[in-house]
Amino acid sequence: MKPFEYLRASGVDEACKTLAAYSGTCAVIAGGTDLLVALRSRSKRVEHVEKVLDISKIRDLDFIEDRGNEVAIGPLASHAALAESRVTRKYAPILAEAAKTVGSPQIRARGTVGGNIANASPAADTIPPLLTLDASINVRSTSGERLLPLAEVFAAPYRTTLRPDEIITEIVFPKPAGRYGHSFIKLGRRKALSISRMNVAALIGTDDEGTMKDVRIAVGSVMPVPSRVSAVEDLLKGQKLTDDLAREAGELMSSEMIRRSGIRWSTEYKAPVIKVLTRRAIVQAAKRAMAETMNVS
């Protein structure tokens, strides 16, 4: 294990001050399920780390709250908490379902949603669901607070647009209101333990006749960074889903992947697979929306 100094913050202000003082050499640790793996292998990503600031004991950062029209989640909420919370299961089942597929019970107990976002793995499982929920994150530093859409957080694989002195203090999203169906599909190497190669999150709102009014589709490990795919969303919006349309959406996803990511060694494998995953996710989400009888809030 790489040697480092250990610091602990008991509140957000204290954490911000510490980060400001040691900016550039100090890494935040929450659950540690990503950071300790990196420190152990002395990965290039943690070359700069001389100090580790433990935020895992900051009680104020561990919550999942129903705030009327919004849901707010503290960065320290664990994957286990996301999977079990009444609030996420009711208003963001897509997020609860995704969290349930993360790693193993041990990883879900320690791994946090804030860590999942800040680590910015292309395959992070909570990110595409949060993108479909139109989530934003609140970040804090000694210079203040800013709210930024999650879609603007990812710069490159394992790189965010956050400054090294900023910490995520909250994740918020509006509750989807009306008739919605969701689907989260991931392709893992092993059932229980896998950093997924690809995942698809689809959240579809329909009217009573089944016309898709609101279509939100995000993918992980497909585009250069986790992102929504508006071309596919626009193809479906205003339509009723048919088998042909779902297939066409899958094909469009695959050509969007090639357009945005270019042809790579993995394209030959990924292109046909993402087609199928996308089609399945859309069909499941639309079906669930139609089966939803009362979801008016």
Next chain:
Amino acid sequence: MDTGSREIEVNLTVNGKKVTVTCPANTRLLDLLRDYLHLTGTKEGCGIGECGACTVIMDGKAVNSCLVLAGSADGSEIITIEGMEKDGKLHPIQEAFVRNNAIQCGFCTPGMVMSAKALLDANPDPTEEEIKIGISGNLCRCTGYKQIVDAIKEAAEVLRRRTA
């Protein structure tokens, strides 16, 4: 504001006993248990969260002790495999493992037993699927898992009868 240190003091409760350990800041809970408290029942397999051999119970939940910093375990309550037997008698989960031949080389067993305990504490009557999920973070290269699942099923029954 904390200015950081290379040596830290950790206060925690291990198997019901309060202990204080002074160790380097980059010590993992796994090292604290094995090298400082000499509780070597907890094993290191992969060191990166994949195998579950290092599983212990921390504040009621199964965790990979190779992925917990000693400092983060400060103030916690830890149960290791050494904390399972009572008055010289094996825990019903351990007995069920023995009866069902769920142990071959034994390397995975301490972690497997701790995952089983965390599962049964939270869910005393799990389905077979729930048992499989409960131990999905624990690899066993010998048994093929069936005997382990059977052992946990049997242990659940014994424990339920005991509390009934």
